[in-house]
Amino acid sequence: MSRSASARSTWNAVAPEPDRVVAAASASARAWADAAPTARARVLEAVAGALEGERPELVALADTETRLGAARLDGELTRTVFQLRLFADLVRTGEALDVRIDRPDPRWPTGPRPDLRRYRVALGPVLVFAAGNFPFAFGVAGGDTASAWAAGCPVVVKAHPGHPELSYRTAGVIRQAMARADVPEGVFALIEGQRAGTDALRHPALRAAAFTGSTRVGLTLARVAAERPEPIPFYGELGSVNPVVVTPGAARARSAEIAEGWAGSLTLGAGQFCTNPGLLFAPADGDLLDALTEPLSRAPALPMLGDRIAEAYGDGARRLAALPGVRRLVWPKDEASTAPRLLTLDLAAFAADPRAAAEECFGPLGLVVTYERLGDVAAAVTSLPGQLTASLHGEPHEHGDLADLIAALAARSGRVLWNAWPTGVSVTHAMQHGGPFPATTAPATTSVGTAAIERFLRPVAYQSWPQRLLPPPLRDDNPWGVPQRVDG
């Protein structure tokens, strides 16, 4: 692929070391943060348009490097372009600035209230660790990058080693679009290599980092961020087994439908999703366990993102299979196969060490926990580590018995689903993609949806300033036309 080789050398020729990259980001931070909403929105849209313009090449390159298939990757690029445009729309509204104006009030109960005006400002340079399993949507121009840009932060992306050529090419497209829009150079940069990533993370001018990937790597990087002389927020979206509970009523009413739905969600993209529903609680009575086994035993082996990931999948599956009380229901003859695995154990065995049984095995592995009484499942859910999602499959007539279980599912996750599957995270205003630790290192944040922008902003209040010295969104004449909440 001479074309990609050329992308690499071109990129390397312009990408200096992390120190200089973060310094350049810092130098451009004020100009980018102060840009009017329309100007910043246009840049996001220009990047979206430029990526759209290179769709065939980008998708082909991604498929070569990730083996995820052209159809899925085409859809993912659509999502990535949509995300950029959605954040552009959000920037235009000015809502993320959360402008609050309290006018002077001499009769305020705690003493005369001064003129106070508060809005949210960009944090400064952000480091994005691109993910391996979503080369577009969580990649160089993915959701973390888009939301940080939208907030007004320059972004340094640490490329994922799983798809270097796509990373260079995407970076080239971004850089060209930004140059055409006269954006300061430091607003975007690409670096590569583990060492460069941690060096950038330690740079004193860096202000935040976002990461999507494994719990192990995420927690290591989170520690680096926390141990800086000036600690910075580290938004890590880590592992999750996304528990699913099937009630006795649902199992009786539609075991085949649930089994097909689960198999589809569990094997989608070879199970390489952070929302993969790897843990399912099923009634011990009835035919659900048999029904769950059937489609998975037929499911083919799909290629995984790389050989190391396939090996880790096999290792993880063997570790789970070796836990006390675990039986194998679906297991390929070839140990090296990436075909689905299905394991089961009963609730008592699960309860003996829920954290071991609930450890993520990245890939198409399902672990079914069989229960005798639905009333015991809430406690099992409560014993789980934090999760991105939790799903309940039930029937309308069971409503009365589900309150405790629903509360437990909501308490341990960031998104709860009813008769639905967690894969396919919609990019919307109400989406929450982030749950209690360790699913997310900052559980009050989301990495998908418009609220993702909040990670890269902090409030500043201006007290008693003359109009002409105030930032535009805080002025009475409101030149940017942003929403201003006056006197609460």
Add this chain to the structure above:
Amino acid sequence: MSRSASARSTWNAVAPEPDRVVAAASASARAWADAAPTARARVLEAVAGALEGERPELVALADTETRLGAARLDGELTRTVFQLRLFADLVRTGEALDVRIDRPDPRWPTGPRPDLRRYRVALGPVLVFAAGNFPFAFGVAGGDTASAWAAGCPVVVKAHPGHPELSYRTAGVIRQAMARADVPEGVFALIEGQRAGTDALRHPALRAAAFTGSTRVGLTLARVAAERPEPIPFYGELGSVNPVVVTPGAARARSAEIAEGWAGSLTLGAGQFCTNPGLLFAPADGDLLDALTEPLSRAPALPMLGDRIAEAYGDGARRLAALPGVRRLVWPKDEASTAPRLLTLDLAAFAADPRAAAEECFGPLGLVVTYERLGDVAAAVTSLPGQLTASLHGEPHEHGDLADLIAALAARSGRVLWNAWPTGVSVTHAMQHGGPFPATTAPATTSVGTAAIERFLRPVAYQSWPQRLLPPPLRDDNPWGVPQRVDG
């Protein structure tokens, strides 16, 4: 004081050890989180009314223990009662829930959009480390407690050792008011002692902690929170020197007025405020330095909160006085006096080690940095650690030269002031009391004002649920009447 002694023994009789206290908080968490806004608001108002009802006794007790004076303490109790009522108002509006509803949309660009409903839920049990310098406003029933309750979190307060009797008495008033309102017992508890505080902080059921106090203690506790098996957010409001810049124009036009204003802010409450403006940049030319010296040389020694604080003030002052290039302008003959100290050094000496010169000395100490050219001050401000506030005193005709300086002040602080002094933090919607690290351990948050509630909430999204299983604020019939943002 037999009455206080009795308060202590009564309290100790009902306050079990930290483990049981946090477990009780956890047991009450769901009921408190699920309470309707009006019910929760009424409890906050009941506590406010009960404190108001004990005003004379509480103020007298606080004055005995803190030596802050009845007038100041009376005003602080007013603020504390007001805070509780302001949060009650906020709870009633339902705005903090940030309800977002995205209806199903089959034509959504990234694929059919499911029914998604997101709101913010209470984190769970919160530990509040009460402050010593604000026995009411940051005390047992202070802003951290009020905002955590408002969010729907049970609160365990670790009493400050500086005013134990006031803490017991306040706790007794709260407990009685809550019992009358049938609030579950675990919603409030008081513990005491350093060991009990760290034990509670390590309790697995604890979900967040808030702290107001010294940088040293705050960072130690932040580390405990971060090193838990499940780390939790630690909202530490730590030290700050709150830099003030006086322009040449302002110094020429109103040196006496500025000097009086500074002396008033610096010596208020014996300088025992986190917003105390301890660092001032003044033009080397002109009479401002003389003017600043005059009122401080006349200012009396005020009693400090305790002997250890007075000693630490003396030690800190001597440390600063010993830095290279520092001269003493006001210094008491009696080294043990808590009278104001005034020190000065020039910008070059300051720039040699800005972090040493900008280390907080808790008490009425002012350090004046003299500059030759205003254009050099922005870099000095940029070299400071993060600050709660930063102030600029200037003249209208200087506007054109101030942009870089204002940007630097805003970049290193959470609140910027124009021709005003930072003490006297107004409790409003637009207030921001929290700045870049280490002024605050979580710089995107505030500990004063209505936005303080956000620290104790996290979002949860509900996908595809039938109406009757949704939490009340997410239902179409909206039984709580909260604002619902539909489709963005």
